[in-house]
Amino acid sequence: MSAYTPEALIGEDIDAYLAGHAAKTMLRFITCGSVDDGKSTLIGRLLYDSKTIFEDQLAALEADSARMGTQGANIDFALLVDGLAAEREQGITIDVAYRFFATEKRKFIVADTPGHEQYTRNMVTGASTADCAVILIDARKGVLTQTRRHSWLAHLVGIREIVLAVNKMDLIGHDRARFEAIVADYAEFAKGIEIERFAAIPLSGLTGENVATPSPAMDWYEGPTLLAHLEAIPVDTDRAAARPFRLPVQWVNRPDLDFRGFSGMIASGGVAVGDRVRVVPSGRNTSVARVLTADGERGHATAGESVTLVLADEVDCSRGDVIAAAEGPPQVADQMLATIVWMADQPLVPGRGYWLKLGTQMVNATVQPPRHTVDVNTQAEVAATTLALNDIGVAEVYTDRPIVFEPYEEGADLGGFILIDRASNATVAAGMVQHALARATDVHWQSVDVTREAHAQQKGQSPRVLWFTGLSGSGKSTIANLVEKKLHALGKHSFLLDGDNIRHGLNRDLDFSDAGRIENIRRIGEVARLMADAGLIVLTAFISPFRAERAMVRSRLPEGEFVEIFVDTPLATAEERDPKGLYAKARAGEIRDFTGISSPYEAPERPEIKIDTTRETPEAAAERIVEYVVGVWSHEL
């Protein structure tokens, strides 16, 4: 066995070698297959054949192969790519790993994903940055369910270059007829899911045949080896360069008063000094005055480069905006249809607010119940009410303000998004925009002459939303009522929203399930916001058990207007008080989903005001709240 052996040119003329290396392009690909397909073996073989393994690594590999390998006396290439201690013990890979190798023509980055139950999440992650997918098939088994699943996922994520690596040809006697039957079988399936083209290569990761060197035993195969094919296929940045110019603004560079530049990576197209551009969504047109690239000031730049642009006019532009070609700018909408891949253990809660990050935009978004999910194995549409881990579904997504986007098939930079849980900050889903919903694209905000400032000024006060939260029976309504009386006595304009005036009217169609509670709070939040717009001091007294919904209401209001008041009463005390006899009924099982008994209460982490009702009377608490409100804003109130 031979390890890394340097190319002759390195010793003969290092400068010539380095000049050649500097001109290399890069291809990112993903390998798809499950444990038995020989995926790790193939990657190990690619690393080995591209001379990426050093003598000492080879020695360690030989020792490991003898000790825990599965290939008898031979080298177990799979051991090269199994990284973490946990997976080495279990003999499986558990996440996405990235490997690197280079040939004389290209540098390659391989995303390697495991082939067991977490597969959808990991494969979508690995495929999102790949130009090409290598789909492994065991020649003995042919096209299996998992082959279809991998192919469909690769296609879903927008990979256009698909290589069908028919592996283990050595185990079927290099049988041409068998290979051709597999290819015909796959072509039939590929056509059905609209895969435009694929290349099929008969090979063996174990023996290396047709991986880097042609196989004499398969002289009937006239195509390139796997490595030669990977060296030749086009990379996606070329395609992006041919599309209209888009620069999602990442950061405004303002080191001093004389310079104001807009930094970001060009998502598509090219830009040159003098080009007419439009800042989206504001729609202001201007032109490009300077283009600063990694190589300094240059007249032009292209897709995939990180640049800083200086514009000719002083236009309003900040992170999240997109600088685009003035002719044919990207779309703007606040409602769109998307394909969503759920990646978290906690399932989607339709109607709940999540952070949505698309390009450099971060907005609040809610997802409607999915129209359907897709069975990854059969590609059949299945009815569903939510999305669980590894589910893929199509759903409407609503954002709290219009965002700039493009359909995913036109580019991932402005078409792909992630959803982030507002409480844990975990990335819970990946999404791909299909199109805007018709009703969302023509949103024109009414130009209101009487502004919210004017409303507030007329009342001589600053609008606030005093949001009381706590268990049933904690004393929210009692204290809120006292606060409102005191504010009224001070001549303030206020309004109290509570169960009596909301649950029996506006929200009487809602039940007490998690989804019902979320929608309940969303509507209350919207009503409170409108009232605050009208200049009122709004008091709300609802259990509002979930942090995410309270955070959503807060984010819908101007900074400082949302005042979270946590009425903290221990469950036992609240249950003892039980003014409406509800706890008794809940304990008896007569009320389902009762907060504190059969449904969780998520206490605020940093409320503006916290009231411990076991130590403070309602009167004293109300006094303190009014003092807080008046004390803080006395100059305005």
Added chain:
Amino acid sequence: MSTLTHLQRLEAESIHILREVVAEAERPVMLYSVGKDSAVMLHLAKKAFAPGRPPFPLLHVDTTWKFRAMYDLRDKAAADAGMELIVHKNPDAVAAGINPFDHGGRHTDLWKTEGLKQALTAGGYDAAFGGARRDEEKSRAKERIFSFRSASHGWDPKAQRPELWRLYNARLNRGESLRVFPLSNWTELDIWQYILAEGIEIVPLYFAAPRPTVERDGMLLMVDDDRFRLKPGELPVERSIRFRTLGCYPLTGAVESRADTLSAVIQEMLLTTTSERQGRAIDHDQAASMEKKKREGYF
């Protein structure tokens, strides 16, 4: 329109990562170890924020046992970039006089692992750039570019956030932090190639020169100052040596070499048939050692 080369793509990606952190994090900091990877990372930061200066400080977690030439370049590089340089030396290690001669593994543990945690906590940094690459070691191959750390700086390989497209989730709860690796997708050869193409200044120890050395446990060690404890019978011998990696001088093995230019160093590296990191004593543990160190908070 010509296709971007692999170095152009890597450079653009790194700059994008650097800017993304500055746009989203409250208090970013760049860990600067003075090695060649740090030099490249700093160079990219200068490009990312030009014509301004990188809007974060450099942090050197000092063990007090680095090569003198490293301290010289550290101070010069920070001054040239116009950036604040924060040097942290773990006071517990200072008090206990921890050194690589007497304390073995505790040396790295206390100075680097503990020192880093202290410095990040003390500075209240919510994002720290590091120069690690995925090609360095197996457990690094699965590391995210934005690597999430708990409030105690622990790394849980199972709790990492999926990274899709160019979308990085930098949102944190109080006390949590991110380690961000802008050079994740660079290989050792890419680093060298870029240093050559961009004319980046690196520590002269990477180039061969006559230096006082002793041979110990199969490693060539450089006698960098008079704290080096010579064993009975040991006498420093002048050899033409250079270093493939730089760390604490009593723990870093040199190679005999005549390569005194950048292209000669790259040539020698490419002609070498053993992996890069053999020079560093920390890696002689078993295969899972790096993963264990990372769980504990080592970079």
